[in-house]
Amino acid sequence: MGVNSNSLLGGDGFITTTIEAFANWGRKNSLWPMPFGTACCAIEMMGVFASRFDLSRFGAEVARFSPRQADLMIVSGTITYKMASVCRMIYDQMPEPKWVIAMGSCTCGGGPFDSYAVVQGIDEFLPVDVYIGGCPPRPEAIIDAVMKIQKKIDLEGAPIL
Amino acid sequence: MERVEFISQEANFNADTGIRTETMMLNMGPQHPATHGVLRVVLYLDGETVVKAVPYIGYLHRGIEKLCEHITYQQCLPYTDRMDYLASICNNIGYILTVEKLLGIQDAIPERAKTAEVILFELGRIESHLVGIGTNALDLGAMSAFLYCFKERERIYDILETVCGARLTTSYPRVGGLPLDLPDDFEEKVRNFLKVFPATLAEVDSLLTRNRIWIDRTKGVATISAEDAIDLGLTGPALRGSGVPYDVRKAMPYLGYENYDFEVPVANEGDAYSRFLCRMEEMRQSLKIIEQGINNLPDGPYAADLPDVVLPEKELTYTRMESLIRHFVLVYEGFKPPAGEVQHAVENPKGELSYYLVSDGTGKPYRMRVRGPSFVNMQALPNMVKGRLLADVIAAIGSLDIVLGEIDR
Amino acid sequence: MSFDFDSLIAAINSAYPGAVKERIEYRGETTLIIDKDRISSVCGHLKGTFGFTFLADLTAVDYLEIRTPRYEVVYHVHRFGPEIDENIRLRLKAEVHGDNPKIDSVTHIWSGADWLEREVYDMFGIVFTGHPDLRRILMPEDYEPFPLRKDFDVRDREASKRSFERALREGGD
Numbered sequence: 244m245g246v247n248s249n250s251l252l253g254g255d256g257f258i259t260t261t262i263e264a265f266a267n268w269g270r271k272n273s274l275w276p277m278p279f280g281t282a283c284c285a286i287e288m289m290g291v292f293a294s295r296f297d298l299s300r301f302g303a304e305v306a307r308f309s310p311r312q313a314d315l316m317i318v319s320g321t322i323t324y325k326m327a328s329v330c331r332m333i334y335d336q337m338p339e340p341k342w343v344i345a346m347g348s349c350t351c352g353g354g355p356f357d358s359y360a361v362v363q364g365i366d367e368f369l370p371v372d373v374y375i376g377g378c379p380p381r382p383e384a385i386i387d388a389v390m391k392i393q394k395k396i397d398l399e400g401a402p403i404l
Numbered sequence: 405m406e407r408v409e410f411i412s413q414e415a416n417f418n419a420d421t422g423i424r425t426e427t428m429m430l431n432m433g434p435q436h437p438a439t440h441g442v443l444r445v446v447l448y449l450d451g452e453t454v455v456k457a458v459p460y461i462g463y464l465h466r467g468i469e470k471l472c473e474h475i476t477y478q479q480c481l482p483y484t485d486r487m488d489y490l491a492s493i494c495n496n497i498g499y500i501l502t503v504e505k506l507l508g509i510q511d512a513i514p515e516r517a518k519t520a521e522v523i524l525f526e527l528g529r530i531e532s533h534l535v536g537i538g539t540n541a542l543d544l545g546a547m548s549a550f551l552y553c554f555k556e557r558e559r560i561y562d563i564l565e566t567v568c569g570a571r572l573t574t575s576y577p578r579v580g581g582l583p584l585d586l587p588d589d590f591e592e593k594v595r596n597f598l599k600v601f602p603a604t605l606a607e608v609d610s611l612l613t614r615n616r617i618w619i620d621r622t623k624g625v626a627t628i629s630a631e632d633a634i635d636l637g638l639t640g641p642a643l644r645g646s647g648v649p650y651d652v653r654k655a656m657p658y659l660g661y662e663n664y665d666f667e668v669p670v671a672n673e674g675d676a677y678s679r680f681l682c683r684m685e686e687m688r689q690s691l692k693i694i695e696q697g698i699n700n701l702p703d704g705p706y707a708a709d710l711p712d713v714v715l716p717e718k719e720l721t722y723t724r725m726e727s728l729i730r731h732f733v734l735v736y737e738g739f740k741p742p743a744g745e746v747q748h749a750v751e752n753p754k755g756e757l758s759y760y761l762v763s764d765g766t767g768k769p770y771r772m773r774v775r776g777p778s779f780v781n782m783q784a785l786p787n788m789v790k791g792r793l794l795a796d797v798i799a800a801i802g803s804l805d806i807v808l809g810e811i812d813r
Numbered sequence: 814m815s816f817d818f819d820s821l822i823a824a825i826n827s828a829y830p831g832a833v834k835e836r837i838e839y840r841g842e843t844t845l846i847i848d849k850d851r852i853s854s855v856c857g858h859l860k861g862t863f864g865f866t867f868l869a870d871l872t873a874v875d876y877l878e879i880r881t882p883r884y885e886v887v888y889h890v891h892r893f894g895p896e897i898d899e900n901i902r903l904r905l906k907a908e909v910h911g912d913n914p915k916i917d918s919v920t921h922i923w924s925g926a927d928w929l930e931r932e933v934y935d936m937f938g939i940v941f942t943g944h945p946d947l948r949r950i951l952m953p954e955d956y957e958p959f960p961l962r963k964d965f966d967v968r969d970r971e972a973s974k975r976s977f978e979r980a981l982r983e984g985g986d
Contacts, residue, residue, distance in 0.1 A: 279435060281441060281442045281464055281808070282486065282489065282808070282809050283486055283809065286489060286490065286535070287571070287572055290557070293554035293555070294554060294555050295554075295555065308435075308436070320441075320464070321464060323464060323465055323466060324970070324974065324976060324977040325462055325463050325465065325953050325973075325977075325980075326434065326442060326463040326464065327981075328977055329435060329463070331981060355471075355482060355483065355486075356466040356468075357471070357967075358467035358470060358471050358967050358968065359467055359960050359965070359967060359968065359969050359970055359973055360465050360970075360973055361466050362977075363970075368981075379572055381571065461950060462950060462952060465951040467960060467967065469936075470960055470961055470965075471967060474967060634866050634867055635866075635924050637925030637926075638925075648893070650893055655893070656900055656902070744839045745839065746840050747842065747870070747889055747902075749869070749902075758889070760889070771874045773870070773887075775869065775870040775872075775889075779928065779932075780925055780929070782928075783924075783925060783927060783928050
C-alpha cells in the first residue's frame with residue numbers, strides 16, 4: 244500500500260499514504276465481478292461463489308450482472324462469434340478501471356472447439372489481464388486468478404480519475 | 405429481429421379510457437442472470453403483460469456435431485460432457501450406450517460396469533436437479549435454497565472426483581465398460597452421501613415446498629396442457645409435470661433399469677410448481693435407485709472382454725508388444741463399427757436425450773446427431789408466458805430447467 | 814416387440830400407394846424409407862391412425878459423393894404405451910436431392926417440429942415448404958454457408974468473422 248510509516252506520526256492511530264495507494268487498496272479488496280458466464284465454466288464459477296469455496300473471503304463476492312456496477316469481468320465459457328459482439332459491448336459498458344479474467348481453455352484459445360463458430364481466444368477482441376487454463380478450471384484456480392488481479396492492482400494500480 | 409411480425413397498435417386501444425398505449429419491446433439476454441446462460445428472449449409487452457415472447461438461441465453454438473465427424477468414436481466422448489454440463493455423466497453414459505448399440509456389444513458389458521453406470525447416472529440426475537431447483541429459486545429471490553443445493557453438489561463432485569478425477573466434465577465410462585475399476589472408497593462415499601443427502605433434501609423441501617412466496621410465484625404459472633406438451637415434444641419433468649408418465653427408463657429400459665424398483669413421479673397441474681414437485685420426488689427416487697445399486701454392486705470384471713474395442717490394461721501395454729500395438733491401433737484409428745445407423749435414448753435429468761449415429765464403416769462417425777431435451781423443451785416458452793406477467797417469464801425459464809450448452813451444442 | 818410393422822406398412826401403402834419404398838431392420842430398430850413427396854401425408858396418417866403422437870427427433874444426413882439423392886431427412890416418431898412393449902419408436906427417412914433441396918414441413922402435424930426443421934435448414938440448407946417461420950436458428954441471420962454440409966470445412970471461420978464484424982459495427986446481432 245505504500246504506507247509511509249513516519250515515526251513521528253506512528254503510534255497515534257495515523258497512517259499516511261497517497262490517495263492513489265489508498266484507492267487501489269480499496270479496489271483490490273472489494274472487487275465487484277461481473278460473471279459473464281456462458282457455458283460449463285460458469286457452473287464452476289457459481290461453485291466458487293457458493294458456500295464451499297466462498298469468494299467473499301477475498302472481498303469479491305458481490306456479483307453484479309449489470310456491467311455498469313462491476314469492475315472485474317470474468318469471462319467463463321466458450322465465446323462464439325455470435326456472442327462475441329455482445330461480450331465486447333458489455334465490456335465497453337463497464338466503467339474504468341476494469342479488469343478481465345479469461346476463465347477456461349475456451350476463452351484462452353478456443354479450447355476443444357476448433358470449429359467454424361468459436362472465437363479462438365477472447366483476446367482477439369478483449370484485453371485480458373489473467374488467463375486461467377483448464378476445462379473447466381478448478382475453483383482454487385479461480386481464487387488464484389482473483390488474487391493475481393489483486394496483486395496486479397497493488398503493483399500497477401489505476402488512475403483515480 | 406426485424407422479421408418478427410408487427411404487432412398492431414390498434415390492439416392496445418382502450419375504448420373505455422380512450423387511451424392508446426404502445427407495445428414495448430424488451431430485450432432479455434443473451435447476458436442476463438435468469439436466462440441460465442446465453443438465451444435471448446425478445447419480449448413484447450403491453451404494460452406488464454407479455455403479448456409475445458420470441459426466444460433467440462445459438463449464442464453458444466460450437467459445432468459439436470460437425471467436430472465429431474472428424475474424430476474417432478472414443479474421442480467424441482469429451483464433447484458430450486460439454487453439452488448438458490450440469491449432468492455430464494448422464495450425457496457420457498448416453499453416448500457410450502449408443503456406440504455400444506452401434507457395435508452390437510450391449511450384452512457383453514459386465515454387470516459391475518452397468519451397475520456403476522446406473523449409480524453415476526442417478527447421481528448426475530440429482531446433481532442436475534439441484535441446480536435446476538437452486539437456480540430457479542435464486543431467480544425468484546430465494547437465495548438460501550441455492551446455497552443448500554450447491555453444498556450438496558460438492559459432495560457429488562467429490563464422488564465423481566474419486567471415480568474419474570474431474571469435478572464437472574467427467575468423460576468417464578468407456579465403450580465396453582469402465583476405464584479403470586471403481587476406487588476402493590467409492591462404496592463408502594456413496595453410502596455416506598445416501599446418509600446425508602435426505603437431510604439436505606428435507607431442508608430444501610422445508611425452504612420451498614410450503615413456502616408461501618414460492619407457491620405464489622410458481623403455482624398456476626407457466627402452465628402447459630398434456631396435449632400441448634406432447635405436441636411440442638416436451639420430455640422430462642416438463643412433460644411429467646403435465647401428467648404424462650413418459651420416462652425412457654420405463655418405456656425403453658437401458659442399463660437394466662427394468663430390474664430396479666422405482667416410480668415415475670407425475671404431477672397433473674402442468675405449472676412451474678408441478679415441475680418443481682416432480683424434480684423433488686425424482687431426487688428421492690434416484691436415492692432409492694442408488695441404494696439398490698450400491699447394495700447389489702457385483703464384483704468381477706469392469707470392462708468387456710473385447711480386444712477390438714476395449715484398450716488393454718496399462719501394465720500389459722507397458723510390458724507386452726501385442727498389447728502395445730493394440731493400444732496404438734485403438735487410439736490412433738479407433739474401433740470400426742459396421743456401416744449402419746442407430747438411435748439410442750436415455751432419460752437425462754432434463755428429458756429424453758438421444759443420440760443418432762451413422763457409421764460408414766470407418767473409425768469416425770459419419771454423422772452424430774444429438775437430440776437435446778432442452779432444445780425441444782425451450783419451444784414451450786412462448787406458449788407458457790403469453791398473456792402472463794413479465795415476472796412469470798423468469799419463473800417459466802427457471803422451471804423448464806434449460807441448459808444452453810445442450811440447446812446450441 | 815409385439816408391434817406388427819407389416820400391417821402398418823400395408824396400411825400406409827394402401828392409403829398412399831408406393832409411399833413406403835423400403836423397410837430396413839438394424840440392431841432392433843425399424844427404418845422405413847418414405848417417398849419424399851408423401852412424407853407429410855404419411856406422418857399425418859401415422860399420428861392419426863396409429864397414435865404416433867410424439868416426434869422424438871428430426872434431423873438430416875448429407876451423403877455427398879456417397880449416394881444420390883444427396884440428403885436424407887430423418888424422422889424419429891414415437892408412440893406412447895402404458896406397457897413397455899407398447900412404446901414403439903420408428904425411424905422414417907426421406908431422400909432429398911442435392912440441388913435446390915426441398916421437402917414438405919411436418920409442423921402442422923407436430924408443432925415440436927418447428928425448431929427441429931429450422932435447425933436442419935440452418936445446418937443443411939434444406940427448405941421445408943409450409944414451415945411458418947423458416948429462418949436460421951443457431952447461426953447468425955446473415956451467415957451464408959450451411960455448416961453441416963460435407964463440403965464445408967469445420968475450421969472455416971471466415972463467414973463467422975464477417976458476421977461478427979458486421980455486428981460489432983452495427984450493434985446488436
